[in-house]
Amino acid sequence: MKKLENRVAVFIGGGSAVASVALKYFIAEGASVLQVDVAEPYFERTRDIREEFPNRIHTFLGACTSQEDMDQAMAACEEQFGRIDIVCNFAGFHGAGDVTSVLKSQWDLAMDVTCLGIYRSTKAAFPYLKKNHYGRIMNFASIGGRANRGVSITYAASKAAAIGLTRSLALELAPYGITVNSMAPASLDTSAFERIPEHGSIPHEPPKGALTGGPGATRGGSFIPDRPLATLDEIAHALIFLCSEDSAFLTGDCLDINGGQFMQP
Amino acid sequence: MRLEHKVAAVASSGGSIGKACAQALLKEGAKVILLSKNPSDFSEFQEKEQPFLGLPVKDFTDEEEIKEKAAEAVEAFGSLDVIVNSITAVPEEGVWNEIPEESWRETFTQILTGNLIPLKYLVPSLVEKESGRIVIVSALPGRTGVPGSQFAYTAAHAGLGGMVRNIATVFGKHSITCNGIAAGQIEGQAIDPGAEGSLAGILKEKTIGTAQDVANAVLYLTDEHAAWNTGETLDLNGGRYMV
Amino acid sequence: MRFQDKVAVIASGGTGAGLACARRFLSEGARVALYGDTEELQKEALELEASYPGRLLAIRIRDYRNREELTAAARKALKEFGTADILVTAITTKPKNAPEEDEEEYQRILHTILDGALYSVQPYMDTLINNRYGRIVLISSLAGRTNVPGASPAYAAAHAGLGGMARNIGCTMGIYTITANCIAAGALEDGSYDDCAPGACDGRISGREKGRLSDVAAAVEYLAADLASWTTGETLDLNGGRFMT
Numbered sequence: 001m002k003k004l005e006n007r008v009a010v011f012i013g014g015g016s017a018v019a020s021v022a023l024k025y026f027i028a029e030g031a032s033v034l035q036v037d038v039a040e041p042y043f044e045r046t047r048d049i050r051e052e053f054p055n056r057i058h059t060f061l062g063a064c065t066s067q068e069d070m071d072q073a074m075a076a077c078e079e080q081f082g083r084i085d086i087v088c089n090f091a092g093f094h095g096a097g098d099v100t101s102v103l104k105s106q107w108d109l110a111m112d113v114t115c116l117g118i119y120r121s122t123k124a125a126f127p128y129l130k131k132n133h134y135g136r137i138m139n140f141a142s143i144g145g146r147a148n149r150g151v152s153i154t155y156a157a158s159k160a161a162a163i164g165l166t167r168s169l170a171l172e173l174a175p176y177g178i179t180v181n182s183m184a185p186a187s188l189d190t191s192a193f194e195r196i197p198e199h200g201s202i203p204h205e206p207p208k209g210a211l212t213g214g215p216g217a218t219r220g221g222s223f224i225p226d227r228p229l230a231t232l233d234e235i236a237h238a239l240i241f242l243c244s245e246d247s248a249f250l251t252g253d254c255l256d257i258n259g260g261q262f263m264q265p
Numbered sequence: 266m267r268l269e270h271k272v273a274a275v276a277s278s279g280g281s282i283g284k285a286c287a288q289a290l291l292k293e294g295a296k297v298i299l300l301s302k303n304p305s306d307f308s309e310f311q312e313k314e315q316p317f318l319g320l321p322v323k324d325f326t327d328e329e330e331i332k333e334k335a336a337e338a339v340e341a342f343g344s345l346d347v348i349v350n351s352i353t354a355v356p357e358e359g360v361w362n363e364i365p366e367e368s369w370r371e372t373f374t375q376i377l378t379g380n381l382i383p384l385k386y387l388v389p390s391l392v393e394k395e396s397g398r399i400v401i402v403s404a405l406p407g408r409t410g411v412p413g414s415q416f417a418y419t420a421a422h423a424g425l426g427g428m429v430r431n432i433a434t435v436f437g438k439h440s441i442t443c444n445g446i447a448a449g450q451i452e453g454q455a456i457d458p459g460a461e462g463s464l465a466g467i468l469k470e471k472t473i474g475t476a477q478d479v480a481n482a483v484l485y486l487t488d489e490h491a492a493w494n495t496g497e498t499l500d501l502n503g504g505r506y507m508v
Numbered sequence: 509m510r511f512q513d514k515v516a517v518i519a520s521g522g523t524g525a526g527l528a529c530a531r532r533f534l535s536e537g538a539r540v541a542l543y544g545d546t547e548e549l550q551k552e553a554l555e556l557e558a559s560y561p562g563r564l565l566a567i568r569i570r571d572y573r574n575r576e577e578l579t580a581a582a583r584k585a586l587k588e589f590g591t592a593d594i595l596v597t598a599i600t601t602k603p604k605n606a607p608e609e610d611e612e613e614y615q616r617i618l619h620t621i622l623d624g625a626l627y628s629v630q631p632y633m634d635t636l637i638n639n640r641y642g643r644i645v646l647i648s649s650l651a652g653r654t655n656v657p658g659a660s661p662a663y664a665a666a667h668a669g670l671g672g673m674a675r676n677i678g679c680t681m682g683i684y685t686i687t688a689n690c691i692a693a694g695a696l697e698d699g700s701y702d703d704c705a706p707g708a709c710d711g712r713i714s715g716r717e718k719g720r721l722s723d724v725a726a727a728v729e730y731l732a733a734d735l736a737s738w739t740t741g742e743t744l745d746l747n748g749g750r751f752m753t
Contacts, residue, residue: 067366098435099384099428100392104328107381108374115420116373123362133715145427148434148496156431157377157424164423167410167752172361174712174749185738223682223740230738237735246726249694249711249719252410252752256742260682263675263741264753265508265668410752412712467655507655508753 002030013091015042021232064117095154096204110154135178170252186258269294273347279303281453285476325379335386376421433496449502466503509537519628523700528721541585572624582631603660621666642686658705678741694747711748
């Protein structure tokens, strides 16, 4: 039995590598998806599958930094697919710098996209989820917000804030049968995708305390041999769980997916 | 006199905690600069008799103002050894999706950016010395779901945890530790009004903590012997939340 | 058929969650060895066996503290199915007179919950290591994660211990591409994992204040899948929003 049969999902930041792979899994499990992102080039990554399923995947241009964009995106989804069941918040902004070198503009942007974007999309989707007394909201956070990682302070703080926001929204929406959870993966294998520079990012050095050795470098190494990174398929697997009826009793939780690099008691 | 010869800067949005920390640090022999949004905080201290400097602050998110005040702070008694932040904001009460954007943005920014900016301009002083103690005081709703707590307040306080861990990770190589204290309900410290009734601890004679309780925890974390504590958030909430 | 070629061993004691897991895995094509400690569970298992002939082996366990018994059970299951891929422990017990338990009761609780999990899992480790594959899921209680009013201290300690066990197995067995995770369940419909004052563990989701046994099975499925290969040493808090960390 398909886990997302007849469900409709909105992917905010749907053009990201993670979302592009997740899209395949959502379609396979029976869902329809509205991909929302800030620029057309992002959608090129999923051109093939969109051509294969023209009735089940649509796109929408909009930014999670704008409440109006989010309201319009959700209205478009309701109009095109007749309902909304799931919102996946993939949008994030890395930013740059440590506490002494961070630029306020980068900081503000990271907060606006990574944390407050979640609020805006949730607020916009709420009336449609409320109607069905059902909803799944998934917020894509990161181990960078949870543990000791040499990431920029903009990333660490905005991801931690996103995890906190997840808990708050979980409480607010529980009376409506809507669950809200986050996931905190460590580094991902996005090698299959060409990198599209983030809107508004500036060139930067990793913070001085950062570890050398590429994206897989970490103090608490993964316990699984020859595996420094998560695959996007592994991430998609967790997404399906969080967005399906399988997770009906799970809310306000943050799923760790990190090969053992961080184990919270 | 655990902090004799040490210089400590306390940045406070004006509640009881900031003031109590400044007092506690002074008592332990430190020279203290208190940057505060509440001018009446300074009346408790005798600037002429104690190694104390009070610096009024209008807005912790104003880089120009804070850059200036930070320079004054460092100049007062020399390079810093300790920085303590107790900066928060009272959120507007209301239904989560009915609070106006300007209001929740202000709450969020005053808490998160309000903690960031003073650290941005004070931490270099610790780096110069290749040693230091940073403590960021946050609130319980940043750690766990607290019914009634406003979303922007909650998210911002959670963000402070990420800040603690990041500063600890990146500045550890300078022998600077950074820890957090996630405080429950504290006397004299404004809480999120929506969470009233959901924050009390479980200790029979002491369901609400005092500012001194937080100051004690600050003394613990800033102690010379706390050199191996870093990146931790200490849950100080009278048993309200345990993990 | 998501678990077509898999063999799952489920050690169930004091809860209906084990049976729910067995149903789930059977419906997804797996072969299942189900340990049960009550006549009732045996009965249900026999019914299931009829629906899935040749794919369910029901084994009666008299005492989850008995290492020999659990070793023999593993031998039997390995003989029947030839291998093992997934190990699920859903072993708990209700404290009799919390919080003033006597020494005997304290030992009983601790050993049933902790030893039960350990002795159920241990005899299969050689197989998992040889196969360079394993999915271990230990089901525990919310009481092991945080303060739950009315919970017995021994109960809380034992369930917390399961989290530690999962982390340890995750660390030490990762080199063999074996994952181990823990689920900390809150208030379930059969009350099996909440040793607490009535209603004190309830979730907050409207219409789902108590978790269903199928919710536990779904979470186990998530952790036991091939694609859960990057999740290890994790404790999944399954409590309807009662506790969030």
